Amino acid sequence: xxxxxxxxxxVNVAEGNPLTVKCTYxxxxxxxLFWYVQYPNxxxxxxxxxxxxxxxxxxxxxxxxxxxxxQTSFHLKKPSALVSDSALYFCAVGSGNFNKFYFGxxxxxxxxx
Amino acid sequence: xxxxxxxxxxLVMGMTNKKSLKCEQHxxxxxxxxxxxxxxxxxxxxxxxxxxxxxxxNSVPSRFSPExxxxxxxxxxxxTLQPEDSALYLCASSPWTGQEQYFGPGTRLTVT
Numbered sequence: 458x459x460x461x462x463x464x465x466x467x468v469n470v471a472e473g474n475p476l477t478v479k480c481t482y483x484x485x486x487x488x489x490l491f492w493y494v495q496y497p498n499x500x501x502x503x504x505x506x507x508x509x510x511x512x513x514x515x516x517x518x519x520x521x522x523x524x525x526x527x528q529t530s531f532h533l534k535k536p537s538a539l540v541s542d543s544a545l546y547f548c549a550v551g552s553g554n555f556n557k558f559y560f561g562x563x564x565x566x567x568x569x570x
Numbered sequence: 571x572x573x574x575x576x577x578x579x580x581l582v583m584g585m586t587n588k589k590s591l592k593c594e595q596h597x598x599x600x601x602x603x604x605x606x607x608x609x610x611x612x613x614x615x616x617x618x619x620x621x622x623x624x625x626x627x628n629s630v631p632s633r634f635s636p637e638x639x640x641x642x643x644x645x646x647x648x649x650t651l652q653p654e655d656s657a658l659y660l661c662a663s664s665p666w667t668g669q670e671q672y673f674g675p676g677t678r679l680t681v682t
Contacts, residue, residue, distance in 0.1 A: 491670060500574070500660055500673030501613075547613065551668060557626060558668075560613035 459484045461550040463561035470538045470568050478533040478564045480548030490531040491549040492522055495563070501547060507531060518542070538568045573597040574674035576661050582680045585651055591677050593644040593661030601667045602644040604636060605660040607676070613660070619644060620667050651681045 461482045470476045482488055489508045493501040505516025512524045522533045531548060545565050551558030574595045583589050595602065604616040618626035619638040633655075635647040644661055658678050662671040 489668065493671075493673075498675070500662070500675045501671075503670040503672065506670050557628075558615070560615075562610075562612045 459550065459552060459557070459559055461548050461559050461561045463546075463548055463564045465564050466562075467565045467567065470566070472540050472568055472570050473537055476535050476538040476542070476566065476568070478546050478548075478566060480531045480533065480561060482529050482531065482548075482550040484550055484552035486552040488550050488552050489558075490522075490524065492516065492520070492531075492533050493547045493549065495545040495547065497544075504533070540568050540570055542566060543568045574661060574663055574672050576674035576677050578677060579675065580678045580680075582682060583648070583651065584682055585653070587651075588647070588649040590648065591646040591659055591661075591679075593646075593674055595642055595661075595663040595672070597663055597672060599663035599665050599672070600641055601664045601669075602638060602641070603662040603664075603671060604644065604646050605662065607658040607660055616646075618667060625667065648679075653681050655679065656681045
């Protein structure tokens with residue numbers, strides 16, 4: 458069965474420090490992976506995706522993510538966090554059947570000044 | 571905002587009511603989706619439409635009935651809901667299925 462896990466409910470980071478939000482997945486076949494961000498009272502916004510190609514993908518607002526096939530991970534990273542990055546982050550995975558994919562439970566990122 | 575609008579933004583309904591949620595996308599996309607977002611639970615995919623044809627029904631109870639009259643509009647018809655159906659209902663669209671999705675702001679539904 459396909460699934461995606463975000464092991465941390467919350468991540469706390471000081472402004473200016475690097476941040477990592479973790480995501481691991483389980484799929485049969487080649488995965489395609491996404492990161493989304495949700496600000497309070499808003500819908501989700503697309504950040505970046507991995508379908509194929511370079512394992513390091515760059516996205517919006519300075520975020521990047523690294524696809525690691527051996528560890529079945531797709532962690533979201535940013536070299537220097539901003540207070541405005543504070544939000545809820547979701548990882549999503551699909552495979553094969555383009556009509557079926559799954560979201561993680563979300564990780565709340567808190568960036569403190 | 572994102573080119574996907576949802577109305578109403580808030581809805582309170584009794585268990586015997588019938589109501590509908592509306593979603594409209596102005597992005598020229600061919601796929602549309604309904605999701606349910608409940609507190610402390612993963613986002614749940616409910617329905618997927620591709621070129622106005624329903625291609626996925628993720629074991630959703632029949633009290634939720636989707637309708638996609640054209641590629642720009644998506645409805646979710648609600649009837650005889652339960653209190654546990656209270657949640658944020660999100661609509662999304664993508665160029666085709668499997669691609670990045672663009673979400674609307676959601677409808678906050680409360681069933682009393």
